[in-house]
Amino acid sequence: MKEMTGYTSIDKPQNRGYGFMAKHPIVPDMNVYGAVRALSMFYRNKEAVECFDLKADYNQLLKDSVTISLALKELGVKKGDIIAVSMPNFYQAVATFMACNRIGAVTTFLNATAPEEELYHYLNLFESPILVNYDKSTEENQIIKNKTGVKHIITLDKSKVNDLSLKGNYHITSNDDKIDFHSLESISKYQKKNLEIHSGKDDSLILYTSGSTGDPKSVVLTNKNILAAGTYLKNSSKAKSLNGDRTLVCVPFTYPYGFATSTIMTLLTGKAAILAPNMSKETISYYLGKKPNIIFGSPALLDLIMKNVPENQDLSSITTFISGGDFLTPTHSERGSQFFEKHGAKNVEMGNGSGNAETVSCGTNPTGIEIRPETAGKVLVGTSAMIVDPETMEEKKYGEEGLLCVSGEHVFKEYYQEPELTKKAKFKRNGREYFKTGTMGFIDKDGYFTLTGRESRFYIISTLNKVYCDRVQLMMSNFDEISDCAIVKVPDKDMLYVNKAYIVLKDGVEPSKDTVDKIYSQCLQPIISSKGNVEQLKWYEIPTYIEFIDELPRRKGTDKIDYKKLEKDAEKKENKLLIKR
Numbered sequence: 001m002k003e004m005t006g007y008t009s010i011d012k013p014q015n016r017g018y019g020f021m022a023k024h025p026i027v028p029d030m031n032v033y034g035a036v037r038a039l040s041m042f043y044r045n046k047e048a049v050e051c052f053d054l055k056a057d058y059n060q061l062l063k064d065s066v067t068i069s070l071a072l073k074e075l076g077v078k079k080g081d082i083i084a085v086s087m088p089n090f091y092q093a094v095a096t097f098m099a100c101n102r103i104g105a106v107t108t109f110l111n112a113t114a115p116e117e118e119l120y121h122y123l124n125l126f127e128s129p130i131l132v133n134y135d136k137s138t139e140e141n142q143i144i145k146n147k148t149g150v151k152h153i154i155t156l157d158k159s160k161v162n163d164l165s166l167k168g169n170y171h172i173t174s175n176d177d178k179i180d181f182h183s184l185e186s187i188s189k190y191q192k193k194n195l196e197i198h199s200g201k202d203d204s205l206i207l208y209t210s211g212s213t214g215d216p217k218s219v220v221l222t223n224k225n226i227l228a229a230g231t232y233l234k235n236s237s238k239a240k241s242l243n244g245d246r247t248l249v250c251v252p253f254t255y256p257y258g259f260a261t262s263t264i265m266t267l268l269t270g271k272a273a274i275l276a277p278n279m280s281k282e283t284i285s286y287y288l289g290k291k292p293n294i295i296f297g298s299p300a301l302l303d304l305i306m307k308n309v310p311e312n313q314d315l316s317s318i319t320t321f322i323s324g325g326d327f328l329t330p331t332h333s334e335r336g337s338q339f340f341e342k343h344g345a346k347n348v349e350m351g352n353g354s355g356n357a358e359t360v361s362c363g364t365n366p367t368g369i370e371i372r373p374e375t376a377g378k379v380l381v382g383t384s385a386m387i388v389d390p391e392t393m394e395e396k397k398y399g400e401e402g403l404l405c406v407s408g409e410h411v412f413k414e415y416y417q418e419p420e421l422t423k424k425a426k427f428k429r430n431g432r433e434y435f436k437t438g439t440m441g442f443i444d445k446d447g448y449f450t451l452t453g454r455e456s457r458f459y460i461i462s463t464l465n466k467v468y469c470d471r472v473q474l475m476m477s478n479f480d481e482i483s484d485c486a487i488v489k490v491p492d493k494d495m496l497y498v499n500k501a502y503i504v505l506k507d508g509v510e511p512s513k514d515t516v517d518k519i520y521s522q523c524l525q526p527i528i529s530s531k532g533n534v535e536q537l538k539w540y541e542i543p544t545y546i547e548f549i550d551e552l553p554r555r556k557g558t559d560k561i562d563y564k565k566l567e568k569d570a571e572k573k574e575n576k577l578l579i580k581r
Contacts, residue, residue: 004445006397009386009430014236014379014447022235025382027409029200031223033102035230036267037062043270047246050290051091051275053162060164061095061267067166068099070188075130075152075179079104079196082126082206086110086119087134088277089253092156092181094263096132097205101223104198108206108218109253115536116143117526123148125218125416126206130154138178156181200224206416207256207357218416219256219357226260228409229360230268232380237368246317248292250276250301250464256361257324261353262296265362279464281308281494291317298326300460300496302336309343316344322366324353326460327451330373352376354451356437358412358425363404363437364449375448376441383408384432387443393427401442401452405434457563459489462496465540469563472499472541479522481509486552488567490545500570501543504551511548519546545570 004011015023028035040048040058048058056064077083083100085093085107097107110122112134123131123144129151131144135158144150155178166185179187200223209217247266251258266273271294276287284304295301295318302321309315318340328336333350340348351366354376366377379385386395387402396402411433414422426435441451458468469487476485484504489497501519509515523542526534553562 007386007395008379008398008443008447009384009395012384012447013443013445014381014383014385016447018235018381022381025228025231025235027200027224027228027231029224030227031101031104031198031200031202032204032226032264032268033065033098034198035227036098039268040270046270047272048267049091049094049273049275050246051089051161051277054091054164056091056095056164061098064095064164064166065098065102067185067188068095069102070191071184072099072105072130073103074187074191077103077105077130079198080106080203081130082106082108082128083130083132084108084110084123084126084128085132085253086112086114087132087156088112089249089258089275090134090156090161090277091275092161093132093253094267094273094275097259101204102198104196104202106203106206106220109259111252111254111538114538115526117534117536119144120147121534122218123150132156132181134158136178141178152179154179154181154184198223200227203413205260207260207361208254209357217357217418217421220413220416221260221360222413225410225412226264226360227268229260229362230265232382232408232410233265233362233365234269236365236378236381245293245319246272246274246291247294247296248274248276248287248290250279250287250295250297251324252464255466256355256357257296260357261324261355261361279304281462284308285310285313288313288315288318293317294320294322296322296324298323298460298464299328299332300326300462301464302328302332303496304462306336306339314344315340316346318345318348320349320351320367322351322353324355324361326458327376328352328373333373352451354439354449356435356439358435359406359408359437360410360412362410363406363439372448374450375444376451377449378447379406379443379449380408380410383410384434385443385449386429386434387441390436390440395429396442398445399442401440404437404439404441404443404449406437407432407434411435459497461498461540462494463540465538467497467499467541469499472537472543473501475527475535475537476501476503476519476523476543478527479519481505481515481518483507484552486561486563486566487543488563488570490570492544495540498544499541500545500547502552502566503546503548505548515548516546 044059045057048061049056083105085096087093100107131150132154134156136155141153160182204223205221207219249262253259263273274290274292337350351371353366355361355363364377384407386405388395390403443449458466473485473487483506486502490500492498523537526536553565
């Protein structure tokens with residue numbers, strides 16, 4: 001056995017016990033559509049996607065992808081164009097991505113419930129020629145076109161979510177304000193051009209960072225980035241092929257973990273993706289009734305399951321629960337395991353993964369290896385990782401805490417139109433390019449990563465949306481009455497967690513109900529960010545509780561806010577002393 005140096009980037013402990021090809025993988029030079037098409041050659045009749053009452057096998061998905069891609073080309077879409085999709089986790093959103101990918105267009109998923117100003121901002125930023133949206137009227141679509149450069153809007157009708165047919169009579173005109181998604185086959189028949197050859201280097205998908213300490217960054221991923229992430233994950237797992245298994249996709253497509261990891265990786269491994277576009281305490285039992293084997297979720301989803309699943313519901317189909325949106329503690333994991341066992345699911349693997357939008361949401365792997373609940377799984381086989389001092393960038397040894405940095409072909413291409421930020425996020429060491437993940441922790445001698453903190457603080461509510469505390473307080477700091485503020489989570493019966501704002505008022509402002517009402521009113525209005533962008537708090541980001549204090553507590557010896565102290569204070573008061581809006 002080779003003597004270990006103590007440095008992860010040199011020893012690569014995650015590679016021990018794996019063959020040469022796993023350690024030195026070859027990532028195919030092709031697009032994602034081509035990869036799914038090739039890999040599914042021997043199981044085309046197997047189910048690929050299920051959403052509500054709609055079920056589509058791989059044949060159907062590929063067929064629809066071709067139809068939609070030809071329609072998009074007929075509508076003028078060119079290679080490199082960025083197509084925006086704003087709808088819940090529907091089958092039609094998956095098929096649209098595959099269609100765009102087939103013709104070299106880039107897909108970005110926008111939050112369907114976001115304020116209109118946010119939608120306009122991204123459509124104009126990307127100069128998107130096409131918007132694919134859901135349940136919008138002709139009048140609503142006309143407003144969008146008036147405020148953006150969008151040429152055509154394709155709308156999925158609410159009554160046709162379960163309809164697989166794309167047939168419909170349609171004639172293209174120059175003044176169309178609303179194209180029915182289900183008429184795309186008639187549009188595609190006009191398209192006779194030959195298909196171009198696309199490579200792994202082509203841009204494929206734009207995802208978003210959390211925006212917890214500033215404006216969200218638009219992360220550009222190539223086909224090769226996505227296929228590399230899939231290759232690393234497959235090689236890292238020593239589990240037998242799970243071809244045919246069913247995965248439950250609960251996280252919205254707007255988040256990297258929702259589409260890039262949960263959905264694309266499901267399709268690349270021949271599984272079926274059960275989409276949950278309206279996850280809530282009322283619907284969780286319905287989706288678990290579809291008999292998933294693997295659940296891509298979070299601690300919040302686990303709590304949602306444990307609180308709302310009927311005592312007699314059979315969950316014996318579940319074999320794996322992977323938490324990727326937040327860390328599942330060993331205690332929480334044990335409670336979940338016991339719950340599943342009571343419902344017929346024995347020996348459920350409860351594991352944590354970790355990742356960033358910049359690494360296709362794949363940084364460590366928790367499946368097909370020994371589960372160590374206190375960790376976030378193993379560094380991916382075939383990649384390189386190191387822990388560094390965030391100030392000096394000096395590499396640390398096993399067990400020493402620092403900033404996790406990763407290298408591999410899954411590392412993103414760039415932040416869209418942000419060359420300086422892209423340069424700042426990467427560095428070169430020993431001939432390799434590394435990405436600074438923003439995640440703190442340490443790696444042990446077996447290659448397992450233990451997460452100890454994040455640069456961005458966030459929590460996940462029962463709807464599976466993320467709430468980034470730093471983002472909320474940054475936006476609220478622009479309010480006229482506020483001198484300083486800190487946002488922390490507070491347990492809530494229905495939402496699992498809600499916001500509490502600790503606010504230091506400006507001199508002369510009284511801590512009254514009138515002040516609370518003014519702050520709440522501003523939470524409902526568009527806010528100009530530090531970069532001049534127009535943003536708005538989403539309904540679930542607005543603080544439910546406000547408490548006025550003279551000053552924010554600081555960690556001893558620093559000027560950093562002591563968030564842990566505030567969280568303990570909020571829990572101790574049990575909401576009795578809070579001013580509730």
